[in-house]
Amino acid sequence: MLTAGLFKLADSTCTKGGIGLPGLYDNLCTNGTVTFSSLSDIWIVIGNVIRILITLGGVLAVIFIMVGGLFYVISAGDPAKVQRAKDILKQSITGLIIMIIAYPVITFIVSRFEP
Numbered sequence: 001m002l003t004a005g006l007f008k009l010a011d012s013t014c015t016k017g018g019i020g021l022p023g024l025y026d027n028l029c030t031n032g033t034v035t036f037s038s039l040s041d042i043w044i045v046i047g048n049v050i051r052i053l054i055t056l057g058g059v060l061a062v063i064f065i066m067v068g069g070l071f072y073v074i075s076a077g078d079p080a081k082v083q084r085a086k087d088i089l090k091q092s093i094t095g096l097i098i099m100i101i102a103y104p105v106i107t108f109i110v111s112r113f114e115p
Contacts, residue, residue, distance in 0.1 A: 047106055047107075047113070048110070050106050051110075054099050054102055054103050054106065058096060058103075061093075061095045061096035064092035064095075071084060072085035072086070072089070
């Protein structure tokens with residue numbers, strides 16, 4: 001299910017991305033076909049690509065948070081390993097926060113180009 005949803009991101013039809021994810025051609029469909037009628041449509045596609053990348057980056061950040069937690073658990077009290085785990089956790093959480101903030105900003109900017 002998840003794999004099928006991720007492959008829909010690059011779908012050339014007017015369907016939305018799978019499992020609530022943004023699609024590449026969102027907001028560019030008329031009568032079931034993708035149409036580019038102005039320069040702003042290209043900006044919409046660029047914004048959609050950025051939103052897809054932010055979504056995938058968020059998934060990676062969550063995976064790295066789990067990896068950092070696992071490293072922390074298996075560090076066995078070794079200060080170097082504990083510090084490595086903490087660094088992974090800090091950087092992953094920072095990246096996730098940046099992506100959470102970036103998603104609505106990109107969505108707001110792209111919405112200005114929509115008809």
